[in-house]
Amino acid sequence: MAVTIRDVAEASGVHVSTVSRAFSAPHLVNPETRTRVLAIAEDLGYRPNRAARALTTGRTHNIGLIVADIANPFFPPLIKAAQAQARLRDYHVFVADTDEDPQVEEDLIQTLTKQVDGVLLCSPRLTNRTIERLREEVPFVVVNRRAKGLPTVLMDVGRGARLAVEHLTALGHRRIALVTGPSGSWTSKEMQEAAATMSDVDVVFLGPNPPTELGGLAAATDVIASGATGVLAYNDLVAIGLIEGLAERGKNVPGDVSVIGVDDIVPGRLSRPKLTTIAMPTAAAGRIAVDLLLQSVDSAATAAATMLETALIVRESTGKAHR
Amino acid sequence: MAVTIRDVAEASGVHVSTVSRAFSAPHLVNPETRTRVLAIAEDLGYRPNRAARALTTGRTHNIGLIVADIANPFFPPLIKAAQAQARLRDYHVFVADTDEDPQVEEDLIQTLTKQVDGVLLCSPRLTNRTIERLREEVPFVVVNRRAKGLPTVLMDVGRGARLAVEHLTALGHRRIALVTGPSGSWTSKEMQEAAATMSDVDVVFLGPNPPTELGGLAAATDVIASGATGVLAYNDLVAIGLIEGLAERGKNVPGDVSVIGVDDIVPGRLSRPKLTTIAMPTAAAGRIAVDLLLQSVDSAATAAATMLETALIVRESTGKAHR
Numbered sequence: 001m002a003v004t005i006r007d008v009a010e011a012s013g014v015h016v017s018t019v020s021r022a023f024s025a026p027h028l029v030n031p032e033t034r035t036r037v038l039a040i041a042e043d044l045g046y047r048p049n050r051a052a053r054a055l056t057t058g059r060t061h062n063i064g065l066i067v068a069d070i071a072n073p074f075f076p077p078l079i080k081a082a083q084a085q086a087r088l089r090d091y092h093v094f095v096a097d098t099d100e101d102p103q104v105e106e107d108l109i110q111t112l113t114k115q116v117d118g119v120l121l122c123s124p125r126l127t128n129r130t131i132e133r134l135r136e137e138v139p140f141v142v143v144n145r146r147a148k149g150l151p152t153v154l155m156d157v158g159r160g161a162r163l164a165v166e167h168l169t170a171l172g173h174r175r176i177a178l179v180t181g182p183s184g185s186w187t188s189k190e191m192q193e194a195a196a197t198m199s200d201v202d203v204v205f206l207g208p209n210p211p212t213e214l215g216g217l218a219a220a221t222d223v224i225a226s227g228a229t230g231v232l233a234y235n236d237l238v239a240i241g242l243i244e245g246l247a248e249r250g251k252n253v254p255g256d257v258s259v260i261g262v263d264d265i266v267p268g269r270l271s272r273p274k275l276t277t278i279a280m281p282t283a284a285a286g287r288i289a290v291d292l293l294l295q296s297v298d299s300a301a302t303a304a305a306t307m308l309e310t311a312l313i314v315r316e317s318t319g320k321a322h323r
Numbered sequence: 324m325a326v327t328i329r330d331v332a333e334a335s336g337v338h339v340s341t342v343s344r345a346f347s348a349p350h351l352v353n354p355e356t357r358t359r360v361l362a363i364a365e366d367l368g369y370r371p372n373r374a375a376r377a378l379t380t381g382r383t384h385n386i387g388l389i390v391a392d393i394a395n396p397f398f399p400p401l402i403k404a405a406q407a408q409a410r411l412r413d414y415h416v417f418v419a420d421t422d423e424d425p426q427v428e429e430d431l432i433q434t435l436t437k438q439v440d441g442v443l444l445c446s447p448r449l450t451n452r453t454i455e456r457l458r459e460e461v462p463f464v465v466v467n468r469r470a471k472g473l474p475t476v477l478m479d480v481g482r483g484a485r486l487a488v489e490h491l492t493a494l495g496h497r498r499i500a501l502v503t504g505p506s507g508s509w510t511s512k513e514m515q516e517a518a519a520t521m522s523d524v525d526v527v528f529l530g531p532n533p534p535t536e537l538g539g540l541a542a543a544t545d546v547i548a549s550g551a552t553g554v555l556a557y558n559d560l561v562a563i564g565l566i567e568g569l570a571e572r573g574k575n576v577p578g579d580v581s582v583i584g585v586d587d588i589v590p591g592r593l594s595r596p597k598l599t600t601i602a603m604p605t606a607a608a609g610r611i612a613v614d615l616l617l618q619s620v621d622s623a624a625t626a627a628a629t630m631l632e633t634a635l636i637v638r639e640s641t642g643k644a645h646r
Contacts, residue, residue: 061434062434062438064417070393070399070402070403070418071396071399071400071402071403073394073396076393076394077394079393079394079420080393080394080420080422083420083422084422087427092419092430092431092434093419093420094387094417094418094419094435095393095417095418095419095420096415096416096417096418097402097403097406097416097418099403099406099407104410107415108415111384111385111415112417115385115438213589213593240590240593241593244593266536267563267590270536270563270564270567270594271593271594271595272594272595
């Protein structure tokens with residue numbers, strides 16, 4: 001016969017609700033009690049029944065995670081970290097991809113709200129007004145974009161852009177191209193604002209561009225035409241594509257042009273030259289976003305913005321200016 | 324006031340059930356009627372209410388898609404194609420990642436079954452016995468692995484492996500290393516079986532290896548020790564990591580060692596040297612799998628295996644043997 005929550009409660013000498021909390025809200029249970037209950041549950045072979053629990057708690061123990069483009073290697077580390085953190089709290093994560101389409105994004109949110117306890121919106125392309133309206137339906141946490149009145153997790157890409165431009169100017173570059181991302185991207189806007197305030201350097205803006213290798217590949221002619229010797233690209237994919245596009249036009253990186261990416265994805269560590277980049281703390285963002293979301297599910301949301309640090313990682317794609 | 328399905332039916336001069344089918348099972352509606360109904364629905368601003376429909380049809384209009392590792396670039400094109408195909412049929416896709424862990428995979432399936440009409444299992448690591456048991460709960464389609472009694476979509480990686488070995492032997496290579504993938508991988512097993520039957524060539528098997536760049540990087544010493552001059556890697560990520568690992572040990576590709584990957588992911592098209600690879604029809608697999616799954620949802624499953632063609636794409640990472 002299947003082991004029930006009552007069996008575990010009896011064997012542990014605690015109330016059924018304590019066993020339930022040991023699984024669903026372990027932070028609310030005295031650590032010693034929790035350890036004992038979980039050990040006894042394991043000995044007895046007890047596994048909490050999600051469907052039954054959903055009926056009594058009104059919780060699904062699922063969260064939704066909506067991303068703009070699952071094919072962009074920026075997202076998987078964030079998704080992986082969010083999943084691992086959710087699993088620690090006995091939650092499953094369902095991922096949905098919007099194809100960078102605001103209408104699809106809205107449809108997905110409306111479908112998901114019925115099936116999850118909360119939604120992480122990563123790099124949303126929705127208008128603020130739409131986000132404002134949807135938040136009535138389910139707790140949200142927004143990642144990688146400011147959203148008034150909602151908990152948000154941001155990465156300080158503005159500071160990253162300043163570090164990148166300083167690195168290039170220290171190498172003697174006086175004309176720098178910022179290869180921007182999609183219009184509507186918060187990250188792209190932050191980078192532009194930060195770069196526009198830098199002194200001792202000309203910054204030209206080239207874009208908008210698709211946030212992909214092909215976007216970077218296509219931007220190579222504009223970069224050459226701009227006369228820039230240093231480039232900050234919207235992300236590592238764009239940087240990798242750009243380096244390839246420059247090579248096809250006889251330009252060497254970093255001999256002729258220095259290129260810096262953003263994200264620190266694995267392909268940039270293995271490309272030749274290895275990519276100088278602004279590392280984004282995507283895994284930390286995923287973990288923190290899940291913690292904030294589960295807090296919002298348990299109680300009222302704290303509508304604060306959490307800003308995470310970025311860092312410049314110098315590898316081989318940047319060098320001294322020769323002209 | 325919100326436009327209802329009755330308003331659309333009245334304006335179109337058809338029964339309510341015809342309007343419903345025009346959205347949920349368009350292939351069952353006469354094309355002219357369907358076009359008229361959808362045009363009128365759009366004019367009136369009618370949008371089908373999924374929750375209400377689920378109550379009357381018992382359908383959620385969601386499907387689950389379970390992948391072994393969302394961070395592997397093999398999966399996103401499959402996911403994207405499955406999503407696009409599902410959207411055409413008014414279905415949403417929820418993606419879940421198992422971290423290559425069979426226990427997580429089983430948990431996710433059990434959670435998803437309550438919320439979706441069917442599940443696509445991509446490269447599952449579950450035992451056949453577990454799949455056999457779970458299929459009672461919800462319609463399944465299995466991608467990238469054989470599963471008795473279930474509809475499956477396979478890519479002919481055995482033929483791909485033979486093409487790769489033939490390409491290497493035609494270039495004069497007489498000793499070839501197969502850098503295998505995770506144990507339990509159907510693809511890896513197929514490749515090994517195909518390579519083992521080739522004549523005029525020594526094939527050594529090196530593995531199992533993690534299916535990642537780091538797996539390939541670590542395999543470089545074994546490849547050098549094996550004396551092989553040609554390598555077929557489990558996938559493009561492993562091939563890219565291996566090329567980097569060989570370079571770190573002073574070996575040039577293709578000068579000293581020829582390397583072939585499997586998948587044809589974008590990073591392989593941009594790496595230097597550009598990667599020779601076995602192209603896997605992942606997008607077609609995603610589309611066909613969704614079609615099969617929705618057929619299974621509508622009626623009894625046809626438990627046939629669909630085998631898709633693979634192809635050798637020769638780029639720069641393979642060349643003549645020099646010893």
